[in-house]
Amino acid sequence: MPSPSKDLHRSTLEDQTEFISRLKADGTFLYVNEVFCRYFGRKSEELIGHSWQPCAHPEDVARVLQELSALSPENPVVVIENRIVLEDGHIRWAQFTNRGFFGPDGKLVEVQSVGRDITDRKQAEEALRASEERFRAIFDATFQFIGLLNPEGVVLEVNQAALEFCGVPREELVGKPLWENPARRHSAASQQKLQNYIARARRGEFIRFNDEVHNHRGQMVSLDISIKPQCDAQGAVAYLLFESRDITAPRLQHEERLNTAKLEALGVLAGGIAHDLNNIMMCISLNLELIRLQSSRGAVDEERITDALRNVMRASDLSKRLLTFAKGGDPVLARLDLEEVVRSALALSLTGSNLKPTLNFSPNLPPVLGDQGQLTQVIDHLVINARDATPKGGALYVTLSSAQVLPGDGLLPPGSYLKLEVRDEGCGISRENMGRIFDPYFTTKPSGSGIGLATCFSTVRRHGGSITVASEPSKGATFTILLPAAAEGNATTLAEKVSSPSSRASTGKGRILIIEDDVSLRHALSEMLGLSGFHVTLADKGETGFTQYRKALRAGKRFDVVLIDATISGGRGGVDALELLRRADPKVCAVIMSGYSQSGVMAEWQELGFRSALPKPFTCEKVVSILNRLMAKK
Incomplete structure (x- = not known):
């Protein structure tokens, strides 16, 4: 039992x-x-x-x-x-x-x-494995460079396209900060720029920007880059999705067409520019002749010097407009009196034209925050468009007034705006073309490039505004631009830009290093600052400046400020020179100078590590003011 x-x-x-x-x-x-x-x-x-x-x-x-x-x-x-x-x-x-x-x-x-x-x-594991294989196949098959980052910017995963672009195996990217990848090792400024963007994305901001980096063959390529925060159930940023695509080819094609359009626009403006520039140079020449004659007699009329300086600044303003067409670039924002910008642009654009302008500007308008050169370009394109629409001549009506955008009125945020209207009496625009008028490369002109109005649209949007058109065939066209009014404060007027310096000399003190390859400019700037009370040392390129800076540092005589030209022939200038100086002194105080006032470095000088920027030409009063301000902060 x-x-x-x-x-x-x-x-x-x-x-x-x-x-x-x-x-x-x-x-x-x-x-x-x-x-x-x-x-x-x-x-x-x-x-x-x-x-x-x-x-x-x-x-x-x-x-x-x-x-x-x-x-x-x-x-x-x-x-x-x-x-x-x-x-x-x-x-x-x-x-x-x-x-x-x-x-x-x-x-x-x-x-x-x-x-x-x-x-x-x-079965669930198999389904997950199959899903992961499908995801990996798509992840690796896409032409975009994709990476998954943790909130600190360390690479967690990367696709095959990104590996091929960098030319390295996966283990050289995964587990390391994104800014240390081979595409950015050539530039500390590029690395710092990416770190700043990742820090903003870590705070929940969607980031999109264009950048230029080196591929594994050492070729410089243009990338369209985005960094998108991915949040967990509690709303905290858990990952960052990094995506980029190579836009070098379309960018080059676009630039080629844009250059063609710029040449067409320059052809229209050439007569007016030559006329104005010849007048300016004549004024400078006559004033200098008078100064020479007066100096031989023992007396110099200061008004002649003042007038010569004023005309130099007029020539500078004219060259900046030309650079906008020739080079373009990121907006360099300043508080502007839009009425003066419009009047100045029209004076240039209407030279030699058979259009008769009628201007109606409201009084006491607030300033706008904008790029004078790029806004001038917008007005130039609208005037050229009106001229082409009225080949036999006619009226051009330009009005400027204030406007309010209320909640729900449209795509723009609510607030105060300035409204610029440009109306012609030309042939007008057909209904079927109205929806395409701002499309790149769309044109109804036999010899047109289709880039002018597209440039206007892009520029106005970058300024936080809008541009619209109203038209009927044979009844002309009205282009309306809305630009956000700037916060309270005085605008930077053209009169201030061309005014002469104070008769009282600007003074200061401190040790200044100037890195400039133009011999005449280098010595003139040195003499000017020396007379203002500064102790000045000169260098013709970044390498020489580095040697001078390190020598002074070892002697216990650190330079208070370094003035660096953005472009130096046969040597390191601008960002490259700053990187070199940082090897000797990570806290170096540097100011960027450039005759290309619309260049990217002048728009992003703070992000690149400079303490200030000086667009050329500048006055003694301006540079001394910046030097004194920087040294006061120290």
Whole structure:
């Protein structure tokens, strides 16, 4: 008669939800519980005394035997996952926990196996694996360079396109900060710029910008880059999705067409520019002649000097307008009196034209925050468009007034704006062309490039405004521009730009290093600052400046400010020179100078590590004011 303890043990085994069996060392069943029988669809007498192998999938038998052979007194438990074949032929997945029992001699005597069905888990794992393979295939097949970053900017994952662009294996990118990738090792400024953008994205801001970096072949390429924060369930930034695409080819094509359009516009403006420039140079020449004659007689009329300086600044303003067409660039923002900008632009654009302007400007208008050169370009394009629409001449109506945008009025944020309207009496625009008038390369003119109005649209949008057109065939066209009014404060007027310096000399003191490749300018600036009380040292390029700076540093005579020309022939200037100086002194105080006032470095001088910027030409009063301000901060 069975003992109660054996009955209790058997009941315990039979009540389990797992399928349990005991086997001899050779794999023959000694016992199977009821769950085992139901699961496999067989009776116990069909299993006991027979091998387990027919229950397993034929392709898994060898692997199971191999894993079971690892059982030993030191390793008595082995967990195996394998496929099984049911009585009806269906294939399932099961996990078996196998415990070995050993005799005194250490040999395997029996195995107890506890199994459970894991088919659902295996199917989920397979689905996940397939999904990951599909994702990886798409991730690696896309032409865009994609990387997944943690909030600190460390690369967690990167796709094949990015690896090919950088020309390095995956392990050289993953686990390292994004700004240390090979495309940015050439420039500390480029690395710092990317770090700043990642810091902003970490705070939840979507970032998009264009940049130029080197590929693994050393070629400079243009990239359209975005950094998008990915938040967790609590709204905290968990990841940063970095995407970029190579826009070098389309950028070059666009620039080629843009240059063609600029040449067309320059052709229209050439006559007026030559006329104005000749007048300016004549004024300067006559004033200098008078100064020379007066100096030979022992007296110099200061008004002649003042007038010559005023005309130099007029010539500078004219050259900046030309640079806007010739080079373009990022907006260099300043508080502007829009009325003066419009009047100045019209004076240039209408020279030699048969258009007759009628101006209507509201009084006491607030300033705008804008780029004078680029806004001038917008007005030039609108005047050229009006001229082409009225080949026999006609009226051009230009009005400037204030406007309010209320919530829900349109795409612009609510607030105060300045409204500029330019209306002609030309041929007008057909209804089917109205929707495409601002599209790049769309034109109805036989010799047009289709870039002028597209440039207007892009420029106005970059200034936070809008441009629209209303027209009917044969009834002319009205272009309306809205630009945000700047916060309270005085605008920078053209009169201030061309005014002469104070008769009282600007003074200061401190040690100044000038890095400038133009000999005449270098020595003139040195003499001017020397007369103002500064101690000046000169260098013709960044390398020489580095030597001078390091020598002064070792002597305990650090330079208070370094003036660096942005472009130096045959040497390092601008950002490159600043990087060189930072090797000697990470806290170097540097000011960038450039005759290309619309260049990127002049727009982004703060991000690049400069303390201020000086567009050429500048007055003694201006440079001394900046030097004194910087040294006061120190």
